[in-house]
Amino acid sequence: NPTGTVLSETALCEIAALADARDLIVISDEIYEYYVFDGHRHVSMASLPGMRERTITINSFSKSFGMTGLRLGYIAAPAPFVQAMLPFHHAMMICANVLAQYGGLVALTQPRDWFKNVLAEYDRRRRVWMAALDQIELPYNKPQGAYYVFIDIRSTGLSSAEFVNRAREEAKLIFQPGTIGGGAGEGFIRGALTQGSPVFEEGLERFKTFVRKLR
Numbered sequence: 126n127p128t129g130t131v132l133s134e135t136a137l138c139e140i141a142a143l144a145d146a147r148d149l150i151v152i153s154d155e156i157y158e159y160y161v162f163d164g165h166r167h168v169s170m171a172s173l174p175g176m177r178e179r180t181i182t183i184n185s186f187s188k189s190f191g192m193t194g195l196r197l198g199y200i201a202a203p204a205p206f207v208q209a210m211l212p213f214h215h216a217m218m219i220c221a222n223v224l225a226q227y228g229g230l231v232a233l234t235q236p237r238d239w240f241k242n243v244l245a246e247y248d249r250r251r252r253v254w255m256a257a258l259d260q261i262e263l264p265y266n267k268p269q270g271a272y273y274v275f276i277d278i279r280s281t282g283l284s285s286a287e288f289v290n291r292a293r294e295e296a297k298l299i300f301q302p303g304t305i306g307g308g309a310g311e312g313f314i315r316g317a318l319t320q321g322s323p324v325f326e327e328g329l330e331r332f333k334t335f336v337r338k339l340r
């Protein structure tokens with residue numbers, strides 16, 4: 126997020142080697158671990174040789190179990206890191222809400238076969254998105270994982286913020302500016318695959334009309 130790129134095991138190993146050489150801790154947000162397409166594979170940073178001791182893995186029930194909004198997340202890290210975080214966590218959070226914790230318990234103890242259909246539906250929407258973008262000749266980063274599409278809007282002559290504001294006002298479409306991930310995202314926007322039919326298809330038609338009008 127936002128580019129939908131899945132880091133290869135080789136890239137992760139390079140990060141691990143750097144962390145080892147410079148004695149760094151790696152904070153690895155793996156919230157989209159199950160959302161991977163086209164044979165890409167989720168490799169957990171902490172599973173690489175020697176990395177368990179220097180990795181703080183962040184995860185949440187929001188994406189893996191569709192529990193967004195229930196505010197149930199977790200970290201997996203060596204005990205000394207967790208000890209250092211606890212006072213801050215207590216002050217900030219008090220505790221995760223009880224409903225979410227019962228939901229999380231059920232989520233973790235059920236088989237995960239239901240997710241096959243979810244992933245297939247996200248893959249379908251991803252393909253529809255890509256076909257639409259090809260049609261109007263807007264380049265994008267082919268999503269390998271997560272549930273976003275990162276679109277290059279430089280050909281419209283608008284900045285990320287201008288595009289997002291105008292899309293909202295003129296076409297009732299919500300995007301994030303590419304700059305949510307830093308200045309390098311200027312000229313890009315992030316769309317999400319989270320809407321179902323028919324809202325998704327209708328929105329896509331409005332998007333195509335909106336972009337055509339800009340040119």
Ligand SMILES: Cc1ncc(COP(=O)(O)O)c(C=O)c1O
Pocket residue numbers: 126154156184185186187193194196197198
């Ligand atoms: C990469 C990434 N990490 C973490 C989060 C936060 O998820 P939550 O606060 O719902 O657990 C998000 C939400 O979009 C995300 O995209």
